[in-house]
Amino acid sequence: MAKSAQLTQLINNDVFRAFATYAAIVLLKMMLMSLITAYFRITRKAFVNPEDTATFGKGEAAKKYLRTDPDVERARRGHLNDLENIVPFVGIGLLYALSGPELSSALLHFRIFTGARILHTFAYLIPLPQPGRGLSWAVGYAVTFSMAYNVLKAAWLL
Amino acid sequence: MAKSAQLTQLINNDVFRAFATYAAIVLLKMMLMSLITAYFRITRKAFVNPEDTATFGKGEAAKKYLRTDPDVERARRGHLNDLENIVPFVGIGLLYALSGPELSSALLHFRIFTGARILHTFAYLIPLPQPGRGLSWAVGYAVTFSMAYNVLKAAWLL
Amino acid sequence: MAKSAQLTQLINNDVFRAFATYAAIVLLKMMLMSLITAYFRITRKAFVNPEDTATFGKGEAAKKYLRTDPDVERARRGHLNDLENIVPFVGIGLLYALSGPELSSALLHFRIFTGARILHTFAYLIPLPQPGRGLSWAVGYAVTFSMAYNVLKAAWLL
Numbered sequence: 001m002a003k004s005a006q007l008t009q010l011i012n013n014d015v016f017r018a019f020a021t022y023a024a025i026v027l028l029k030m031m032l033m034s035l036i037t038a039y040f041r042i043t044r045k046a047f048v049n050p051e052d053t054a055t056f057g058k059g060e061a062a063k064k065y066l067r068t069d070p071d072v073e074r075a076r077r078g079h080l081n082d083l084e085n086i087v088p089f090v091g092i093g094l095l096y097a098l099s100g101p102e103l104s105s106a107l108l109h110f111r112i113f114t115g116a117r118i119l120h121t122f123a124y125l126i127p128l129p130q131p132g133r134g135l136s137w138a139v140g141y142a143v144t145f146s147m148a149y150n151v152l153k154a155a156w157l158l
Numbered sequence: 159m160a161k162s163a164q165l166t167q168l169i170n171n172d173v174f175r176a177f178a179t180y181a182a183i184v185l186l187k188m189m190l191m192s193l194i195t196a197y198f199r200i201t202r203k204a205f206v207n208p209e210d211t212a213t214f215g216k217g218e219a220a221k222k223y224l225r226t227d228p229d230v231e232r233a234r235r236g237h238l239n240d241l242e243n244i245v246p247f248v249g250i251g252l253l254y255a256l257s258g259p260e261l262s263s264a265l266l267h268f269r270i271f272t273g274a275r276i277l278h279t280f281a282y283l284i285p286l287p288q289p290g291r292g293l294s295w296a297v298g299y300a301v302t303f304s305m306a307y308n309v310l311k312a313a314w315l316l
Numbered sequence: 317m318a319k320s321a322q323l324t325q326l327i328n329n330d331v332f333r334a335f336a337t338y339a340a341i342v343l344l345k346m347m348l349m350s351l352i353t354a355y356f357r358i359t360r361k362a363f364v365n366p367e368d369t370a371t372f373g374k375g376e377a378a379k380k381y382l383r384t385d386p387d388v389e390r391a392r393r394g395h396l397n398d399l400e401n402i403v404p405f406v407g408i409g410l411l412y413a414l415s416g417p418e419l420s421s422a423l424l425h426f427r428i429f430t431g432a433r434i435l436h437t438f439a440y441l442i443p444l445p446q447p448g449r450g451l452s453w454a455v456g457y458a459v460t461f462s463m464a465y466n467v468l469k470a471a472w473l474l
Contacts, residue, residue, distance in 0.1 A: 011258060018315045021309075021314055023249060024306045025310075027246045027249050028306055030246060034243075049232075051286070083241055083399055084346075084347075084349075084350060087399070091343050091406045094252075095339060099327045099336070127367050130367050130371070141347065141350070151337075152341075154336075155327055157330060157334045157337050158338075169471055174471075178468075179474055182411060182471075183468075188400075189457065192401075207449075209449070212445060212446065241403070
């Protein structure tokens with residue numbers, strides 16, 4: 001009982017609640033990239049695994065769908081970019097949320113990052129002319145860097 | 159002393175213990191993909207870095223092993239799919255475990271996800287005919303989505 | 317008030333502080349790979365998205381910069397290897413830090429992993445002859461495995 005209360009207190013802390021909300025949102029956004037890639041694979045008929053084209057027949061009939069497609073590759077690059085940027089945000093953001101920041105500072109970090117990554121996805125998929133994608137990437141990168149600085153300042157023990 | 163007790167309480171909470179167990183298992187399973195890729199690279203003699211083929215001699219003798227191999231690429235795709243799905247499970251699962259779910263619900267989520275991802279790896283590597291891989295992927299995806307829903311319901315602070 | 321104190325206690329725990337410090341360092345190191353890839357893309361003029369080459373003119377003038385470059389691909393492989401190894405370290409390391417290890421054991425794990433991954437990056441980018449990169453990879457892998465063993469021993473609830 002006391003132990004459960006212990007855990008519940010963490011989720012009742014406002015900074016932690018804000019982190020949980022934004023971390024879940026950006027992770028769901030990252031997962032959405034799988035569905036977008038699958039959508040393009042199916043509509044463009046561009047697959048990579050032979051067993052995925054069995055529905056189109058056998059032999060040469062199916063083999064021609066084992067190919068790359070620009071829209072599929074673009075969605076995959078967007079997904080990989082999310083892994084490279086959203087995963088560090090979640091790891092560093094958790095440590096940052098536990099380092100006792102002001103709620104207003106924490107919300108500012110989480111909101112800017114989340115907005116920047118949603119913009120980045122649109123910039124990648126539409127695609128928007130540069131520097132649209134580059135800037136949205138840099139903003140998310142800078143936010144994560146700022147949180148890491150705060151974590152190291154609060155926790156430093158080497 | 160009080161501080162250590164604090165930390166120990168978290169690992170003594172049953173939901174958190176279950177999460178730690180399953181998270182460690184799926185992360186180890188993901189890491190196993192590195193060994194499978196290395197196994198195929200060595201047995202198929204298919205490398206990507208010139209310095210990795212130096213053992214086969216110099217010049218053209220070694221260059222012919224700088225090539226792609228279907229088994230290596232398949233293991234690499236399985237590894238990337240794990241990154242895309244197991245990493246969100248660990249991030250969202252941690253928040254879910256801290257949001258105070260019933261132990262039975264938490265175990266149900268963790269067990270189904272872990273089983274689905276182990277099946278997914280077999281479906282990818284054997285490979286099983288579709289929709290084997292597709293279904294095992296979808297089950298893991300749905301479990302993570304369900305946990306994210308519970309996190310957002312418990313934590314929502316935008 | 318009581319809740320904030322709760323969170324502050326976590327960041328005041330020495331093992332957790334050490335984990336936060338090393339996790340932030342290796343995640344920042346992983347993020348650095350984005351800048352290294354961008355540096356090689358710009359200096360080698362090797363891009364993948366058509367919108368990224370618009371600054372070089374239109375049509376054929378720009379199209380010739382849509383190409384792969386060995387240095388760019390090497391940096392990208394180093395980045396992917398970081399995702400495959402540093403992300404499990406952060407996930408398993410967090411659970412390990414919460415499982416109540418001795419500070420000296422924890423520091424040993426964190427320091428060896430961090431050193432091994434920094435060496436791995438140099439071994440990949442220079443590149444050093446094998447088994448330099450292979451060994452630095454294996455050391456990081458073994459450290460993560462050792463932490464996972466400790467997590468499973470402390471938390472086991474299946």
